[in-house]
Amino acid sequence: MSLYPDKVMEHIKNPKHSGSIANATVVADNGNPSCGDELKYYIRIENGLIAEIKHEARGCAISRAAADLLAEMAEGKSVQEALSLTHEDIISAMGGISEGRRACATLSVDVLQEALNKLYNLP
Amino acid sequence: MKEVREDFPTLKMRFGERPLCYLDNAATTLRPVQVIECMDRFYRDCNANIHRGIYHLSVKASKMYDQAHERVARFIGARSWKEIIFTRNTTESINLVAYAFGDALVKEGDEIVTTVSEHHSNMIPWQRLAARARASLRYIPVMPDGTLNLEEARKIITPRTRIVALQHVSNVLGTVHPVSDIVEMAKKVGALVVLDAAQSVPHMPFDVKELGVDFAAFSGHKMLGPTGIGVLWGRGELLEDGDVFLTGGSMISEVNLEGAKWNTLPWKYEAGTPNICGAIGLSAAIDYLEAIGLENVLAHEKSLLEYAYERLSSLDFVKIYGPRIDKRIGVISFNVEGVHPHDVAQACDSLGVAVRSGHHCAQPLSVAVGAKHGTARASFYIYNTKDEVDALVEAVVIAKKELG
Numbered sequence: 001m002s003l004y005p006d007k008v009m010e011h012i013k014n015p016k017h018s019g020s021i022a023n024a025t026v027v028a029d030n031g032n033p034s035c036g037d038e039l040k041y042y043i044r045i046e047n048g049l050i051a052e053i054k055h056e057a058r059g060c061a062i063s064r065a066a067a068d069l070l071a072e073m074a075e076g077k078s079v080q081e082a083l084s085l086t087h088e089d090i091i092s093a094m095g096g097i098s099e100g101r102r103a104c105a106t107l108s109v110d111v112l113q114e115a116l117n118k119l120y121n122l123p
Numbered sequence: 124m125k126e127v128r129e130d131f132p133t134l135k136m137r138f139g140e141r142p143l144c145y146l147d148n149a150a151t152t153l154r155p156v157q158v159i160e161c162m163d164r165f166y167r168d169c170n171a172n173i174h175r176g177i178y179h180l181s182v183k184a185s186k187m188y189d190q191a192h193e194r195v196a197r198f199i200g201a202r203s204w205k206e207i208i209f210t211r212n213t214t215e216s217i218n219l220v221a222y223a224f225g226d227a228l229v230k231e232g233d234e235i236v237t238t239v240s241e242h243h244s245n246m247i248p249w250q251r252l253a254a255r256a257r258a259s260l261r262y263i264p265v266m267p268d269g270t271l272n273l274e275e276a277r278k279i280i281t282p283r284t285r286i287v288a289l290q291h292v293s294n295v296l297g298t299v300h301p302v303s304d305i306v307e308m309a310k311k312v313g314a315l316v317v318l319d320a321a322q323s324v325p326h327m328p329f330d331v332k333e334l335g336v337d338f339a340a341f342s343g344h345k346m347l348g349p350t351g352i353g354v355l356w357g358r359g360e361l362l363e364d365g366d367v368f369l370t371g372g373s374m375i376s377e378v379n380l381e382g383a384k385w386n387t388l389p390w391k392y393e394a395g396t397p398n399i400c401g402a403i404g405l406s407a408a409i410d411y412l413e414a415i416g417l418e419n420v421l422a423h424e425k426s427l428l429e430y431a432y433e434r435l436s437s438l439d440f441v442k443i444y445g446p447r448i449d450k451r452i453g454v455i456s457f458n459v460e461g462v463h464p465h466d467v468a469q470a471c472d473s474l475g476v477a478v479r480s481g482h483h484c485a486q487p488l489s490v491a492v493g494a495k496h497g498t499a500r501a502s503f504y505i506y507n508t509k510d511e512v513d514a515l516v517e518a519v520v521i522a523k524k525e526l527g
Binding site: 002003004009012034035036058059061062098101104 | 472522525
């Protein structure tokens with residue numbers, strides 16, 4: 001018996017998007033102050049598409065797995081498509097996590113939206 | 124204390140093959156049938172508002188509510204039942220002191236003293252009071268083990284200090300603070316002492332006269348009683364002279380269009396229809412605890428703490444925070460190397476073990492003891508057993524194996 005769904009364990013053990021991007025188009029970070037989870041997304045945009053996305057995630061396993069899984073879901077999408085990803089999308093993609101851990105997972109969506117919304121305010 | 128377990132319906136819950144192991148008693152305890160049935164009886168047989176009706180039911184409800192004050196007064200060694208004020212919880216009790224007494228007492232340039240170890244409920248009201256009064260709030264620091272730095276306390280408590288607010292027992296580390304030392308320092312400079320007793324009254328013999336504090340606050344739901352009922356005890360002469368807090372019905376004796384006269388104690392501080400049933404439920408909880416004996420409660424928790432401490436410290440990937448066990452009571456906060464506290468709590472939940480994870484409403488203390496990302500916390504009460512500690516340890520091992 002595994003503590004978390006396979007999908008979650010896969011992203012905890014082998015994150016594919018961890019790290020940073022030197023020439024990122026936008027960067028955003030935020031955290032859950034109550035538990036200290038921290039997440040920073042680096043996003044490189046090319047021709048209106050998310051060409052590359054990386055994260056620096058610190059915190060619980062659910063928050064780190066969500067950060068990685070959401071990066072996987074967003075990469076290759078248009079900015080508009082990525083902006084339409086919701087809390088429910090990440091939760092269902094993770095394959096079932098307990099009600100008490102929703103905030104751990106949804107931080108990823110909030111930080112991604114924060115980053116992409118910055119695109120509209122670039123100088 | 125195996126026999127008490129029968130009184131707690133929640134303990135009959137099962138998670139698959141596993142029984143519930145409830146180890147989050149510092150957050151809230153379970154309630155025995157004696158309390159549940161007492162409250163059920165009140166709503167069925169005595170329900171009425173108090174101090175209003177002349178009819179039989181109201182008189183009966185009023186008497187029960189008044190007696191609840193007496194019951195609490197006897198329990199904590201108060202001189203009079205009029206010194207017992209029912210509030211919603213410890214937080215409201217502390218806010219009452221900060222507004223009704225702090226606003227009149229603390230002036231610009233004065234100092235309020237509290238400690239780094241406090242629950243947020245005994246920190247934010249003083250931050251706000253300091254801001255309102257343009258006073259400064261000073262903190263007694265803690266040692267690396269979470270005990271108070273008394274040498275620093277002696278420097279921080281000065282003739283400018285008006286109020287010293289501290290907890291009796293830490294809700295994170297179980298540290299029992301040397302209240303008498305702090306009271307001595309505060310009395311020397313004429314400061315009032317406000318004690319957050321939320322984690323001590325439920326777990327050990329407690330007497331306000333022996334402690335020498337001016338106010339003490341605690342919550343019913345952390346001592347087998349219902350939620351929504353808390354207590355503020357204050358020295359009678361202070362309460363007589365104090366300003367009011369919440370205003371409206373019940374707390375007045377006479378009203379005209381220009382103003383009002385305040386009611387006698389304790390009603391002066393109990394505005395509006397109170398939590399009548401909650402107070403009666405709390406009385407039943409006190410009856411239950413006293414029948415066991417608070418010395419026995421303390422001894423039982425100590426034995427569980429010793430066992431948990433020994434078992435958890437035998438795991439080299441577990442770090443336990445806080446002082447040696449002779450300086451603490453039944454709370455143990457820890458981290459598993461390489462595993463976030465939430466994941467430890469999740470592993471516990473998978474075995475039916477309920478523990479808390481995070482900062483436990485005392486974020487500055489987490490930081491001060493080197494647990495910036497919080498801890499997992501197990502806290503014990505009368506119904507817990509060594510088997511439950513074993514289940515906790517089993518879950519900790521799973522957390523390390525799966526995620527560490």
